[in-house]
Amino acid sequence: MRSAVITLAKGRHAHLRLQQAGLARSTLRPDQYVVVSMADPAIENVVGTGRPPAATVLELPLRDGRLPLAAARNAGAAHALASEAELLVFLDVDCVPGPSLLAGYARAAQDGALLCGSVAYLPPPPSDGYRLDLLPEMASPHPARPAPPDGVVLRGGDPRLFWSLSFALTARTWTRIGGFCESYTGYGAEDTDFAATAALRGVDLRWVGGAPAYHQYHPTSRPPFQHIDDILRNGALYKRRWGHWPMEGWLHDFADHRLVEYVPATDTWRRT
Numbered sequence: 199m200r201s202a203v204i205t206l207a208k209g210r211h212a213h214l215r216l217q218q219a220g221l222a223r224s225t226l227r228p229d230q231y232v233v234v235s236m237a238d239p240a241i242e243n244v245v246g247t248g249r250p251p252a253a254t255v256l257e258l259p260l261r262d263g264r265l266p267l268a269a270a271r272n273a274g275a276a277h278a279l280a281s282e283a284e285l286l287v288f289l290d291v292d293c294v295p296g297p298s299l300l301a302g303y304a305r306a307a308q309d310g311a312l313l314c315g316s317v318a319y320l321p322p323p324p325s326d327g328y329r330l331d332l333l334p335e336m337a338s339p340h341p342a343r344p345a346p347p348d349g350v351v352l353r354g355g356d357p358r359l360f361w362s363l364s365f366a367l368t369a370r371t372w373t374r375i376g377g378f379c380e381s382y383t384g385y386g387a388e389d390t391d392f393a394a395t396a397a398l399r400g401v402d403l404r405w406v407g408g409a410p411a412y413h414q415y416h417p418t419s420r421p422p423f424q425h426i427d428d429i430l431r432n433g434a435l436y437k438r439r440w441g442h443w444p445m446e447g448w449l450h451d452f453a454d455h456r457l458v459e460y461v462p463a464t465d466t467w468r469r470t
Contacts (some may be wrong), residue, residue, distance in 0.1 A: 199284040199304050199368075202230035202278030203251075203295075206270045208238045209452045210291045212327075213414045215244060220294040222250045226301040228287070232277050234258055234270040261383045264428065268378035268388040271362075275377060281368055284371055290363040293317060293411040294333060298348075302409030303366040306351050310374070312396050313366045314355070314411030316345040324331030333412040346407035355403035360393035364411040367401075374399055378466060379439070387436045390444045421451035430458065430467055443467065 203221060207214050208467065214233070221228060231251045235241035237260045245253035256277060260271050267356050275286055285307050289295060299315060306313050318337030321326065329334075339345045344360060367375075375396045382388035422429070429445055429452075436444045443449065449467050452458040459470050 199285040199307060200283050201226070201287060201300060201304065202281070202283035203228040203287045203289060203300070204234070204271065204274035204278060205234045205291050206234045206236060206267060206274070207241050207244075207291045208236040208265060211240065211244045213292050213416070214241070216294050216328060216330075217289065217291065218245050218249060218251070218253065223297050223330060224295060225297050226304060228250060228300060230254065230278055230281055230283055232256065232274045234274045236260065236265050236270055237268075238251045242447065243393070248415045263452050264384035264389045266380070266383055267385075268311055268382045269380045272377045272380065275372055279372070284369050285366060286369065287366040288362060288364070289411065290413070290414060292414045293364055294328075294414060295331070295364075296334070296410035299364070299409045299411055302348075302406055305446065306404065306406045306409070307366065307368050309368050310373065310401055311367065312360070312375075312393070312401050312403050313406050313409070314343075314360060314403065314404035315364045315366075315406045315411055316340075316343070317361070317411045317413050318345075318365045319413045320415050328414065334410070346405055348408035350406040350407040350448045353402055354407055355374040357393040357403050357427065358390070358396040360389060360396075360403055362389035362392070364409070365410075366406075371401060375401060380407070381435055382432050384432065385422070385425040386429045387444050391436055391439065394440055421448045421455075423452075423455075423457075426452055426457060426469075430469065433467065437465070
């Protein structure tokens with residue numbers, strides 16, 4: 199299979215460099231490495247310096263000042279498909295692929311399947327940075343996601359657990375789903391919408407053993423207070439499309455901090 203690795207980036211340059219270094223150590227090299235820069239012209243110099251694998255950088259502007267995550271994934275996929283990719287592998291910019299990630303996805307790839315590999319979370323890096331050979335020892339698996347052993351594929355996964363940190367699918371399956379809904383901008387819900395669309399169109403979510411990725415540390419808040427307006431806006435869009443609210447755990451956390459409130463009469467969440 200001709201494979202393409204697609205990632206989106208704005209900032210996180212050191213993370214992107216380590217991802218590229220991880221791909222260079224892959225037992226199966228990607229035929230394409232497509233990096234979609236979201237209003238970050240420096241990305242070209244980060245990955246386009248002759249280091250393998252050679253990267254193609256696409257430029258997208260912000261939309262109303264917000265990151266166009268859905269549109270960026272669609273743009274990366276469109277470029278890969280135009281260059282005859284048969285397997286699309288999406289990696290978050292923070293994710294470093296394990297050496298077997300691409301081979302693991304390629305072995306499990308089937309039309310009609312949406313594949314998710316395991317993602318383990320790394321602690322803050324030591325003073326000299328992460329060492330690729332030590333990542334498996336340093337990382338802790340996500341407690342709420344399946345992590346099957348090498349060679350095992352778990353079928354019939356819950357679409358609500360899909361995550362866009364690391365996933366793969368064949369070109370035919372991408373076309374069947376139709377890509378991401380570009381009405382979502384900023385943080386949240388576009389990947390939940392994608393998984394719901396996949397399920398509606400008969401695509402099976404599968405958890406793939408032997409396709410590991412390692413999520414590099416970065417400071418964050420829980421709940422993600424910095425994304426509250428995006429979550430309310432994108433959550434309302436998802437509600438209109440699917441009839442119920444996503445990200446309810448975060449919404450309830452925001453409510454506990456008296457930042458939002460639920461309005462039962464209209465089944466809506468709003469800023470207080």
